[in-house]
Structures are given as structure tokens and as C-alpha cells.
Amino acid sequence: MKTARYGFVALGAFLSLAMISQALAHKAKHTPEQLKAFEEVFMEQVRMGDLLFHGDEATQKKLNVQLTKTGMACAMCHPFGTDNHPAEFPKFQEQIGQFATLRDMINWCIEKPNEGVKIDPDSPAMKALEAYMYWSARGTKLDPGRH
Amino acid sequence: MDGNERERSELQKVLEGAGERPDRSLVITRRTFLHKSLLGGAAGAAAYGWFPLINTLDLALGAQQGFKFAWISDNHLYPKDVNTRFVDKAVRAVKELQAMKPAADFLIHGGDLAQLGDPVELDLGNQILSEVKIKKVYIPGEHDWYLDMGAKWTKLFGPSNWTFDHKGVRFVGLDTVSRGPDYWTAKKMSPKERMGHMATLDGSVAGAWAGVGRDQLEWLNKTLSSWKKDAPVVVFSHNPLYEYYPPWNFWVRDWREVNEVLKPFTNVTNIHGHTHQVLYNELGKMRSIGMLATSWPWPYAPRGVPALTKCMVRADPGDHFDGVGWSQLTLTAANKVENEYVMWRKDVLAEAAVDSGCADNINQEAHPRIADQEWPYYGAYK
Numbered sequence: 309m310k311t312a313r314y315g316f317v318a319l320g321a322f323l324s325l326a327m328i329s330q331a332l333a334h335k336a337k338h339t340p341e342q343l344k345a346f347e348e349v350f351m352e353q354v355r356m357g358d359l360l361f362h363g364d365e366a367t368q369k370k371l372n373v374q375l376t377k378t379g380m381a382c383a384m385c386h387p388f389g390t391d392n393h394p395a396e397f398p399k400f401q402e403q404i405g406q407f408a409t410l411r412d413m414i415n416w417c418i419e420k421p422n423e424g425v426k427i428d429p430d431s432p433a434m435k436a437l438e439a440y441m442y443w444s445a446r447g448t449k450l451d452p453g454r455h
Numbered sequence: 456m457d458g459n460e461r462e463r464s465e466l467q468k469v470l471e472g473a474g475e476r477p478d479r480s481l482v483i484t485r486r487t488f489l490h491k492s493l494l495g496g497a498a499g500a501a502a503y504g505w506f507p508l509i510n511t512l513d514l515a516l517g518a519q520q521g522f523k524f525a526w527i528s529d530n531h532l533y534p535k536d537v538n539t540r541f542v543d544k545a546v547r548a549v550k551e552l553q554a555m556k557p558a559a560d561f562l563i564h565g566g567d568l569a570q571l572g573d574p575v576e577l578d579l580g581n582q583i584l585s586e587v588k589i590k591k592v593y594i595p596g597e598h599d600w601y602l603d604m605g606a607k608w609t610k611l612f613g614p615s616n617w618t619f620d621h622k623g624v625r626f627v628g629l630d631t632v633s634r635g636p637d638y639w640t641a642k643k644m645s646p647k648e649r650m651g652h653m654a655t656l657d658g659s660v661a662g663a664w665a666g667v668g669r670d671q672l673e674w675l676n677k678t679l680s681s682w683k684k685d686a687p688v689v690v691f692s693h694n695p696l697y698e699y700y701p702p703w704n705f706w707v708r709d710w711r712e713v714n715e716v717l718k719p720f721t722n723v724t725n726i727h728g729h730t731h732q733v734l735y736n737e738l739g740k741m742r743s744i745g746m747l748a749t750s751w752p753w754p755y756a757p758r759g760v761p762a763l764t765k766c767m768v769r770a771d772p773g774d775h776f777d778g779v780g781w782s783q784l785t786l787t788a789a790n791k792v793e794n795e796y797v798m799w800r801k802d803v804l805a806e807a808a809v810d811s812g813c814a815d816n817i818n819q820e821a822h823p824r825i826a827d828q829e830w831p832y833y834g835a836y837k
Contacts, residue, residue: 351825358826362655378538379570384751385772387657387703388821391754395818403773421772447820454818455809 350439357440360433361386371433376422382437385421389444396454410438466698469711522622525552528565528693528728529748531598532576532583540775541570542579544749549586560621562587564612565728565746566596566632566693572650574607581611592617596693596728597632597664597704601653602646605633616671618678625682629692630671631707635664652827656703656753660827665694665704665729667713676716687722695727695745697738700756702823705730717741732778732812733804736761752778755813757821765804766813 359367363381368374375382386392394410401408404416411429414437418424427433530545532538552562564584569576577599584591593612600608605615615630638660639649652660667675682688690696696713699705707713717723718739725743731753734745752770760766770778805811 355826358824362658362824362826364826378540379533380538380751383655383657383824385754387753388757388823390757390816390819390821391769393815393819403771417772421775444822444824445820446822449818451818 350443353436353439354443356432357436357438357443360437361389361440368433371431371436373427373431373433374425375418375427375433376424378423380422382417382422389441392441392445393448393454394438394441394445395448395450396452399453399455402455410441414438414441466710469714523555523557523559525555525559525562526565526691526726526728526746527552527562527584527749528746529567529596529731529750530580530583531567531570531748531750532580533570534573534575535579541750542583544776544779545580545583548749549583552587552589558589561590561592563626563628563691563726564591564593565691565726566594567598567728567748567750568596569599571647571654572599572602572607574603577607577611592619592626592628592691594628594691594693595630595632597635597653600632601635602650616674624687624689625679627675627678627688627690629667629675629690629696631665631667631692631694631696634666634668634671636662638662655827657824658827659823663701663704663708665706666708667692667696668709669712672709672712672716675713679716679720682720684719685721688717688720688724690717690723690725692725692727694729695734695736695743696725696741697736697743698759699730699734699736699761700759703753703756705756705759714739714741733764733767734761735764737763747779749779751775755816757816757819760813764813766811768805768810769812769815 356367356371360371360373360375361382363376363379363383397410397413398407400406401413401416403420404412408416411434414434415426415429419426527545527548530541530548532541532545535542552559562584568580568584595605595608595612595615599605609615615633616628618625618627620626635653638644638652644652652658653664655661679688692707694704694707696707696717697710701708721740723741725741726746727743728746728748730745731748731751732745732755733747734743736743752767755766767778805814808814
């Protein structure tokens with residue numbers, strides 16, 4: 309019984325420490341392995357977004373999305389992500405006729421020029437597309453609202 | 456200075472020789488020209504409410520009789536059941552070309568008739584172009600070629616380079632697409648995979664595929680050797696014959712050698728496709744004009760837009776007929792030739808920075824893609 313109680317106390321102490329360490333994650337010294345792991349999580353999204361952006365059918369199938377019905381892919385109008393201008397969102401988007409986020413614009417492009425099926429704004433496919441667009445435009449100055 | 460800048464400074468040095476300018480008989484105007492023959496008659500503006508899709512060119516040749524020819528390119532046709540939009544535009548281009556009065560002397564098709572080199576796409580394109588009743592000549596684009604290495608295209612359209620003389624002009628059709636370095640054999644790619652990489656403008660796998668090649672340079676040199684040095688030469692090519700933006704093959708990799716062959720001639724005009732945008736450049740004594748696509752406009756590249764280009768207005772992605780068009784060169788009373796781009800939308804060339812397809816690129820860092828740089832290839836084109 310006593311042993312069991314000490315056991316609970318030890319477990320509680322361990323959990324508390326774990327929670328504190330999680331809460332203070334940004335205060336802890338990161339190992340190179342951790343940083344690499346963080347980057348890998350991001351780059352995996354970028355790669356997936358790149359494939360979606362370039363019309364890869366296998367990735368669309370895997371994520372259960374249909375970004376085009378015309379054969380057009382995002383990259384056909386946006387090679388190297390040019391003219392995406394993710395740093396300019398949110399803004400009033402003329403084509404949509406209202407204030408829009410990057411995700412709104414991605415969905416507009418899927419629906420209109422590509423004639424595909426709009427995706428859930430919080431879906432893995434959207435997050436991957438967004439990751440690829442920001443990554444492609446790294447170094448661009450933030451300029452929200454610019455026409 | 457990065458590689459691209461070094462290359463560009465070499466381009467300036469090699470091609471823009473001191474005090475050299477092309478013949479001043481060609482200028483680009485800002486005006487938009489509406490084809491009067493299409494506005495008149497019973498069909499009227501309703502039938503041709505948008506003016507996409509062909510590029511017609513008039514040449515005035517001193518004492519010779521002036522004439523007109525037409526350019527259509529970059530239709531990027533998919534099979535009919537996949538994409539009817541591009542088919543519609545190609546059909547309209549052909550209809551407008553047929554309606555030209557007086558008729559053009561010939562049509563040059565500047566390549567990328569198909570999107571993925573599929574025989575179905577090439578047959579569809581050939582069927583659409585069969586409605587053109589004037590003389591037709593063809594050069595290939597990379598999208599036409601790399602599924603079967605030009606077998607179907609050559610069967611339909613003949614040799615990929617050629618020359619002929621017409622009313623005092625030597626016309627040359629160059630093949631700038633078929634001599635790409637072999638990126639497929641070592642990686643055991645299927646023809647579809649090979650084509651997929653070639654069809655991705657911003658891909659990194661197909662590399663610097665655009666080039667004229669040693670054998671064709673020799674042929675070009677021989678072809679021009681009998682031609683008077685001050686007589687007009689018009690060279691058609693799918694890619695521009697200078698270095699604009701190599702990562703997208705907006706160039707030919709052997710532009711130095713091409714320049715060596717063309718340098719002795721004082722009246723050379725290069726007319727090219729592939730870039731899908733308004734472009735104008737002068738390189739030594741050669742002028743170069745980029746034609747519009749019928750399919751869609753490419754954005755201007757992040758760097759390298761020739762200083763002499765007056766950029767076109769940012770295309771509206773909600774309007775399938777914006778940013779595509781045709782072009783006409785007209786003989787003026789002053790015996791000059793004017794090139795006028797024609798689009799469905801009247802605003803062809805940007806007046807305000809905010810509307811310019813080039814000014815829009817100022818705050819933009821663009822980077823190459825990543826997913827096709829890994830091997831085994833991550834995902835696509837299986």
C-alpha cells in the first residue's frame with residue numbers, strides 16, 4: 309500500500325515535471341536533433357504542398373482532394389510560386405470582391421481557374437499548400453493589404 | 456554577384472555591342488489595334504467579342520511589296536474531354552485567322568500545340584489547324600516532343616527545322632527543343648515521367664533543355680551563307696534566342712553561338728513563343744519579339760525582363776481571355792513597321808506601376824521547388 313502511494317507520488321512528480329518542461333519548451337536548450345526534427349516537420353509539409361501545387365495526382369488522392377478538373381495545376385500560372393504574393397494577405401481581393409485571407413484565395417483559384425473542388429480551409433491539403441507558398445516566398449517583406 | 460547576374464552581364468557584353476542597334480524600321484507602339492475585318496459584316500463584334508488569339512505580322516520591305524503573316528502558338532491542348540477552354544481558344548484563333556482580309560500569306564505555328572505530347576492532343580491540334588487554308592509551317596515546342604521524342608509531331612508536321620524565301624525575306628524555322636540533355640535514361644523514367652518533367656516549367660529535373668545545338672548551328676550557318684548580309688532574315692523559334700530567365704528555359708543555352716552565326720546580318724528579327732507574354736528586346740543588330748499564347752499568360756520572371764520591354768498588364772485569373780492575344784505589324788506611311796499586340800482586353804501595356812506585370816514583382820523573392828529534387832522522385836508522374 310505504502311509502496312503504491314509512493315509510486316503515485318513519483319508518477320505525479322514526473323508528470324508535473326514533464327508538464328513544466330513542455331510549458332517552458334521555448335526556454336529549454338534545444339539539441340540539434342530537436343531543431344532538425346522541427347524543420348523536418350515543416351519541410352514535409354512544404355514537399356507535400358509542392359506536389360499539390362504541381363498537380364501531383366497521387367498526393368491529391370492521398371489527401372482526398374481534387375484541385376483541378378481541367379488539367380491545370382497551380383504552378384502553371386505561378387512557377388516558383390511567383391505571383392502568389394502570400395506576404396500581401398490578408399487584403400481586399402478584387403476577384404473575390406471582399407476582404408480575403410491567403411486560404412480564401414487558394415480556394416478561389418481551385419474553384420475558378422482550375423475548376424476543381426474547394427477544400428476545407430483547415431484541411432491538411434490547405435496547410436501543405438500554404439506551407440509551400442510561404443516557403444517559396446521566403447525573404448519577401450511582409451506587406452499585408454497591398455493590391 | 457550570383458551566377459545569374461554574371462551570366463546576364465556577359466549577355467550584355469556579348470550581345471549589346473557598342474553603338475549597335477537593330478534596323479529602326481520596327482517599333483512597338485502602345486496602341487491597341489482591333490482587327491477591322493472582324494468587327495464588320497454580319498458576324499460583327501458579337502461573334503468575335505473577344506480577340507484572342509493569333510499574332511499577325513506585316514513586314515514592309517523597302518521596294519518589295521509588303522505582306523502579312525500570322526503566328527499562333529502555345530495552345531497547350533489537352534484531350535477535348537479534359538479541357539474545353541483551351542480548345543475553344545485554339546478554334547477561335549483559327550477562325551479569326553481565316554477571317555483576315557486580306558488573307559495572311561502564311562501561318563507559322565510556334566510550338567506547344569499539345570500539353571503532354573499525347574497523340575490525341577496532337578491529332579486534335581492538327582484537326583483544328585486543318586481549318587487554316589493558307590500555307591502553314593510548324594516548329595515544335597517541348598510539350599509536343601518529349602513523350603515519343605517527336606515521332607508523332609514529325610509524322611504530322613514534317614521536319615522540325617526548315618527555311619524558305621518569301622518576297623525578299625529569308626524565313627528560318629529553328630528547333631530549340633529537341634536537343635535537351637538526357638535526364639531520363641539513367642533514372643529509367645517512363646516516357647510519361649520524362650514528359651511530365653519537361654512539361655513543368657519550374658521543374659529542376661529537365662534542366663537546360665532549350666538549345667539550338669552544334670549540328671543545327673552548322674545548318675543555320677550554311678543556310679544563311681548565300682544570303683545578302685543586309686537582306687531581311689526572320690528566325691522563328693519556340694524559345695527566345697537570348698538569355699532572359701534560364702531556370703524556366705526562357706533562353707537557349709547556346710545563345711553565344713547563335714549570336715556568332717547571326718552577327719554578320721544587319722536585319723534579323725527573332726519571333727518566339729514559350730514565354731506567353733509581351734516581350735521585346737534588342738541584341739546587337741537583332742531584335743526579338745515574344746508572342747502571346749492562346750492558352751494562358753506566364754507571369755514575368757523574377758529577374759531578367761529586358762529593359763526595352765514594356766510590360767503587359769497583370770492578368771486577371773478570373774478572366775480566361777485576359778493576357779492572351781495576337782499581334783500585328785503594320786506598314787505606316789513613313790515606311791515603318793509597327794508591332795501592335797492585340798488582346799481581348801484593351802489594356803495591353805501597363806500604364807501604372809500597380810497594374811504592371813513587372814512592377815508587381817518588386818517585392819517578391821521566388822525560390823525553386825523542392826519536391827522534384829530528390830531521388831527516388833518524391834511522388835509524381837508515375
